[in-house]
Ligand code: HEM
Ligand code: SF4
């Protein structure tokens with residue numbers, strides 16, 4: 001009843017007679033205090049294939065090389081701090097099981113692209129959050145504050161449900177080729193978070209946010225490559241959200 | 255408390271981090287935050303031009319499917335294929351205002367569509383403002399030249415030229 005991947009894993013296990021397998025982690029190291037160049041460094045670990053890449057990074061940092069630098073906080077896919085490029089794809093290290101990413105070959109781990117690398121896997125997130133702030137990601141209303149909560153029908157809530165799930169990990173924005181080449185582009189995450197308010201029936205600044213995204217570096221720079229949708233660890237249909245913003249702009253203007 | 259309470263000479267720089275490079279008299283260089291609004295930031299880069307350009311790409315694309323595929327079919331497939339193309343063939347088609355209009359529309363749409371597509375490519379790939387400027391200058395010059403020349407030929411074509 002073994003699946004093909006389990007067969008391969010069992011073959012790897014036989015070597016050391018335990019449930020652990022030997023995996024090579026090829027990590028892109030960068031330390032500006034030591035060298036201006038980034039280099040690949042290999043680490044070999046005996047690790048349970050059902051552990052996550054984050055566990056492997058912990059093991060390396062705690063047992064092999066304390067200078068390895070990366071961000072993580074919740075370790076459970078909620079805080080969005082550990083997006084990284086694992087085997088060439090943006091993922092959360094804390095949600096990626098080692099058995100799912102061909103551990104028989106070296107597993108590459110590097111910082112997300114398009115943002116300045118500060119050290120090892122840590123990038124400067126400032127431009128990312130600046131684009132996020134630029135779309136006014138907060139409820140804007142006029143008139144008196146209601147004395148009770150602002151009610152909304154289930155259908156109205158459903159309209160923007162998908163984009164409420166964003167954890168601002170930057171996996172989408174740093175997978176976008178337009179963003180790689182020109183960091184002035186707002187990027188998918190900012191558009192997703194604008195979408196969350198534009199289509200919220202309680203919010204009154206939708207028009208203003210649409211105008212912000214009608215920028216030369218706004219939604220029109222999207223080339224529909226779907227990298228963002230593929231990258232999102234929350235399964236948000238990012239490209240669809242961007243297209244909905246484009247459509248809203250067009251239907252409100254023409 | 256431990257015995258080691260010697261205060262660090264510079265606040266915020268612990269002994270592990272080594273000798274302080276910066277202090278009150280030698281402040282660290284100021285690095286402009288990305289995407290920050292400065293005097294060099296254009297006041298507004300909003301406007302409906304990019305939206306119009308985006309819409310134009312889709313609309314002209316739909317029309318071009320008919321125009322270009324029809325054109326290729328007539329020129330390359332039907333009635334003997336490429337071998338029939340010659341001065342007489344072109345002269346015969348341009349005798350009709352319908353084919354003149356077809357070719358004129360195809361010229362303008364394909365040129366504007368292609369030029370706008372290349373404009374996007376330049377925006378995506380050329381990083382330095384000067385590179386962008388020169389590439390776009392070249393692109394717009396070539397586009398205007400080709401559109402004007404093509405239009406001139408379609409309107410002034412003389413089948414009796416020797
Ligand atoms: C046959 C029908 C055609 C259709 C349906 C079509 C459609 C499109 C669309 C929708 C785009 C925008 C892509 C995006 O925004 O990501 C595009 C881009 C482009 N088109 Fe066309 N097009 C057609 C013919 C042509 C022709 C005849 C030319 C050349 C004169 C051309 C040159 C370009 C270029 C250079 C781009 C930019 C490339 C890019 O965005 O990656 N297209 N086309
Ligand atoms: S949309 Fe998805 S990939 Fe993008 S920042 Fe939000 S959670 Fe991360």
Ligand code: FES
Pocket residue numbers: 071072073074075076077078079080081082083092093094095
């Ligand atoms: S550590 Fe919080 S999302 Fe992975």
